[in-house]
Each structure stands twice: as structure tokens, then as C-alpha cells.
Amino acid sequence: MRISVQQEPFDLGAEANAFAAGDTANGAIVTFTGVVRDLAQTDLACMEIEHYPGMTERAIAKIAEEAKTRWSLGDVLVIHRHGRLAPGDRIMMVATAAPHRKDAFEAAEYLMDYLKSRAPFWKKEITASGAEWVAAKDEDEDALSRW
Amino acid sequence: MDVLYFAWVRERIGVPKEKVETTAATVSDLVAELSAREDRYAAAFADLSALRVALDQELSDFDAPLAGVGEVAFFPPMTGG
Numbered sequence: 641m642r643i644s645v646q647q648e649p650f651d652l653g654a655e656a657n658a659f660a661a662g663d664t665a666n667g668a669i670v671t672f673t674g675v676v677r678d679l680a681q682t683d684l685a686c687m688e689i690e691h692y693p694g695m696t697e698r699a700i701a702k703i704a705e706e707a708k709t710r711w712s713l714g715d716v717l718v719i720h721r722h723g724r725l726a727p728g729d730r731i732m733m734v735a736t737a738a739p740h741r742k743d744a745f746e747a748a749e750y751l752m753d754y755l756k757s758r759a760p761f762w763k764k765e766i767t768a769s770g771a772e773w774v775a776a777k778d779e780d781e782d783a784l785s786r787w
Numbered sequence: 788m789d790v791l792y793f794a795w796v797r798e799r800i801g802v803p804k805e806k807v808e809t810t811a812a813t814v815s816d817l818v819a820e821l822s823a824r825e826d827r828y829a830a831a832f833a834d835l836s837a838l839r840v841a842l843d844q845e846l847s848d849f850d851a852p853l854a855g856v857g858e859v860a861f862f863p864p865m866t867g868g
Contacts, residue, residue, distance in 0.1 A: 674868055755867045756865075775863075
């Protein structure tokens with residue numbers, strides 16, 4: 641299991657290739673990548689992601705450990721960036737490796753649902769007209785109830 | 788204890804972190820104490836349903852006791868992913 645909370649960009653191809661490489665027990669690898677989009681449909685100049693150093697890593701580790709108890713998983717990778725990002729930049733990725741694809745897909749969705757509202761990150765959108773914190777959505781909270 | 792603020796809570800209060808001397812028994816008591824101190828706290832804590840709290844880096848709630856806690860953090864609902 642690897643968790644990285646970082647400011648620097650990551651190389652999606654290199655990360656995906658290195659993840660579970662040489663591991664012949666896991667026949668399924670799922671990767672998900674989150675990209676900065678223009679949510680306000682205005683001229684999004686950039687997005688600033690703030691986090692809670694220390695708690696962030698602990699919270700993600702707890703979510704990943706919980707995923708490992710719920711599904712048969714060989715490995716888990718979570719990379720989440722913070723700091724200033726531009727539209728089109730990759731914010732984060734998760735990867736799951738499992739013997740079977742159902743576990744890999746479901747665990748990846750679980751990780752994403754929990755990262756959205758239980759990992760201490762806050763997004764701020766900066767546009768030509770000003771800066772605004774992105775509000776949490778009820779549907780993100782509701783998404784947790786299915787697990 | 789150390790009290791930390793994130794996102795708009797940090798902006799409204801004006802500092803990311805401060806030391807607070809308190810005998811507050813619970814998080815709610817601490818919130819009431821800070822709110823009575825200055826308007827900027829009262830403004831930040833006006834609607835507790837819009838806030839979350841972590842005690843020693845674990846999500847908690849406003850009824851939780853503060854005994855033995857070294858770090859309290861206040862922030863809005865999280866928007867990761």
C-alpha cells in the first residue's frame with residue numbers, strides 16, 4: 641500500500657506501470673484519475689487545494705485499510721495533490737489490484753467516495769471574478785450510505 | 788492546546804493555528820468560549836452544521852470531551868477527490 645500526498649505532478653503512466661508490477665496473484669488492476677475541470681463554467685484560472693498535513697495521510701490510510709478488510713485486494717495506491725493546480729491538471733489517482741475485477745472496481749469506487757468527503761482536503765476555485773471555496777455536495781455524503 | 792483552522796474557517800478567523808488556554812469540557816464549550824471572545828470567532832462558528840471538528844487528527848463531534856486532547860481542528864465539510 642502506498643499513499644502520497646504531494647504538491648508535485650505525478651506521471652500517470654509510470655505510476656500505473658509500476659503499480660503491482662510483477663505481481664502474478666492479482667489478475668485485475670483498476671486505476672482512476674481525477675482531473676481539474678472548470679466547475680463554475682467560467683474562466684477558471686486555477687484551483688487551490690488545501691489540506692491538513694498529518695491528518696490527511698492518516699485519514700487516507702484508514703480508508704485504504706478499511707477497503708482491504710472489505711475486499712480481497714493485493715495492493716492499493718493513492719496519490720493526492722495539494723497546492724495550486726490548473727484546469728486539465730491531474731489532481732489525484734487511485735489504483736487497486738485484486739485477484740478479480742469486481743473487487744478492484746468496487747474498492748476503487750469505495751476509495752473515491754470516501755476520499756471525497758472524509759479526507760481533509762478543501763478546494764478553492766480562482767476565477768477572473770474572484771475566489772470561492774467549493775461547497776461539499778449532499779450527493780457526495782449520500783454516496784457513503786451505499787457502503 | 789493547539790487549535791487549527793482550515794479553508795474559510797481559517798480565512799474568517801485570520802490565523803491557521805493558535806495556542807488556546809482553556810478549561811472547556813467539550814468542543815461545544817470551547818466554541819462558546821471562543822465565540823464570546825471576539826466577533827471573528829462568532830462569525831466563523833455561527834452555523835455549526837456547516838463545520839466539522841477533528842480531535843488529535845481524528846474526525847469527532849461537537850459533544851466530544853476535550854480531556855487529554857492536544858490538537859483541535861475546525862474546518863468546513865471536506866472536498867477531496
